[in-house]
Amino acid sequence: MTDPSLAPASGHDHSHCVADALARADSLCASRGARLTALRRRVLELVWRSHRPRGAYAILEDLSQQEGKPAAPLTVYRALDFLVEQGLVHRIESLNAYVGCPAPGLAHTGQFLVCESCGNTEEIDDPRIREAIRDGAAARGFRVRLPTVEVRGLCPDCQSRPRPETTP
Amino acid sequence: MTDPSLAPASGHDHSHCVADALARADSLCASRGARLTALRRRVLELVWRSHRPRGAYAILEDLSQQEGKPAAPLTVYRALDFLVEQGLVHRIESLNAYVGCPAPGLAHTGQFLVCESCGNTEEIDDPRIREAIRDGAAARGFRVRLPTVEVRGLCPDCQSRPRPETTP
DNA sequence: GTCATCGGGTTATGATATAACGCCATTCCC
DNA sequence: GGGAATGGCGTTATATCATAACCCGATGAC
Ligand SMILES: [Zn+2]
Ligand SMILES: [Zn+2]
Ligand SMILES: [Zn+2]
Ligand SMILES: [Zn+2]
Numbered sequence: 001m002t003d004p005s006l007a008p009a010s011g012h013d014h015s016h017c018v019a020d021a022l023a024r025a026d027s028l029c030a031s032r033g034a035r036l037t038a039l040r041r042r043v044l045e046l047v048w049r050s051h052r053p054r055g056a057y058a059i060l061e062d063l064s065q066q067e068g069k070p071a072a073p074l075t076v077y078r079a080l081d082f083l084v085e086q087g088l089v090h091r092i093e094s095l096n097a098y099v100g101c102p103a104p105g106l107a108h109t110g111q112f113l114v115c116e117s118c119g120n121t122e123e124i125d126d127p128r129i130r131e132a133i134r135d136g137a138a139a140r141g142f143r144v145r146l147p148t149v150e151v152r153g154l155c156p157d158c159q160s161r162p163r164p165e166t167t168p
Numbered sequence: 169m170t171d172p173s174l175a176p177a178s179g180h181d182h183s184h185c186v187a188d189a190l191a192r193a194d195s196l197c198a199s200r201g202a203r204l205t206a207l208r209r210r211v212l213e214l215v216w217r218s219h220r221p222r223g224a225y226a227i228l229e230d231l232s233q234q235e236g237k238p239a240a241p242l243t244v245y246r247a248l249d250f251l252v253e254q255g256l257v258h259r260i261e262s263l264n265a266y267v268g269c270p271a272p273g274l275a276h277t278g279q280f281l282v283c284e285s286c287g288n289t290e291e292i293d294d295p296r297i298r299e300a301i302r303d304g305a306a307a308r309g310f311r312v313r314l315p316t317v318e319v320r321g322l323c324p325d326c327q328s329r330p331r332p333e334t335t336p
Numbered sequence: 337g338t339c340a341t342c343g344g345g346t347t348a349t350g351a352t353a354t355a356a357c358g359c360c361a362t363t364c365c366c
Numbered sequence: 367g368g369g370a371a372t373g374g375c376g377t378t379a380t381a382t383c384a385t386a387a388c389c390c391g392a393t394g395a396c
Binding site for chain 1: 301311
């Protein structure tokens with residue numbers, strides 16, 4: 001709850017991020033006839049506790065704590081699978097973790113700038129990167145289905161700060 | 169050994185790939201003063217059994233079989249860590265697996281075209297992709313340390329074949 | 337020879353993810 | 367409404383991937 005490791009990116013009102021994400025999820029699922037159940041919605045909210053990718057088991061702990069009773073891994077994984085399918089959440093392969101999508105709605109994969117110091121992860125969708133990959137693959141006769149771009153490095157904040165917050 | 173799932177890419181003499189990789193590793197490590205021990209060399213050879221990324225435990229099994237006695241996971245992971253550090257092997261994050269680098273020597277990360285049907289994985293180093301990522305990150309003030317590009321899709325062979333070989 | 341360094345063996349444990357089975361609520365057809 | 371199909375989710379067990387902690391012997395510097 002008040003865990004500082006869950007602090008969002010540099011001083012913004014993160015409750016807005018969460019509220020927006022949930023509202024978009026509600027309307028998107030409604031428009032698609034997808035069932036955003038109470039459990040799935042809660043898991044989405046827990047993914048959005050920060051802008052850092054969160055592991056399934058971290059979410060599981062939060063969920064168990066909220067419920068009082070311990071939840072099973074499958075419960076969380078099934079919810080995450082749904083959220084990923086709906087494009088509400090992206091999986092960060094290099095971290096085995098999940099992060100909320102700030103702009104769901106259209107099918108996209110995005111590219112991720114993952115700060116190795118604070119963990120905050122920015123999703124971008126850069127046409128040049130997308131096209132370079134598409135063309136590079138096409139030049140070799142390769143048919144792209146799912147491009148994965150995850151860039152580790154240092155976010156602007158952590159380049160100025162000497163030794164910032166610890167990992168989530 | 170004769171496991172068809174280990175068959176290399178469409179009809180080439182894979183023993184050359186392996187021999188070349190080992191020779192390059194020998195000379196590279198010699199020139200750097202890095203110790204390519206018998207164990208590490210054997211693990212490199214096992215990574216190169218095919219052009220598909222192989223999991224640490226698959227390598228572990230091969231190794232145990234060769235030795236007669238069962239090996240421990242750490243044995244393999246330590247060897248893989250060394251090989252990755254030396255740039256002789258790349259880790260494919262989205263598969264939790266390792267693949268031999270066809271062009272070690274200069275520090276590079278490469279981009280990977282991973283066929284979802286046959287598993288064969290081609291490493292490329294496309295300047296346009298590299299530069300697009302560098303510029304896209306720079307535009308957002310992000311300092312890149314380690315770009316990861318893993319593209320899932322269909323290789324040329326598997327686009328023509330209807331239902332090809334199974335997964336490794 | 338003595339010491340520091342490093343590779344690697346051994347055992348145990350942690351972290352991530354899925355299989356197999358079944359119950360029950362919702363929905364859809366009639 | 368009755369009855370069947372579907373899908374969401376609980377439960378238990380297990381698979382897969384990765385590291386911690388500790389020790390020991392080989393190697394090379396001095
Ligand atoms: Zn926020
Ligand atoms: Zn997105
Ligand atoms: Zn080959
Ligand atoms: Zn390479």
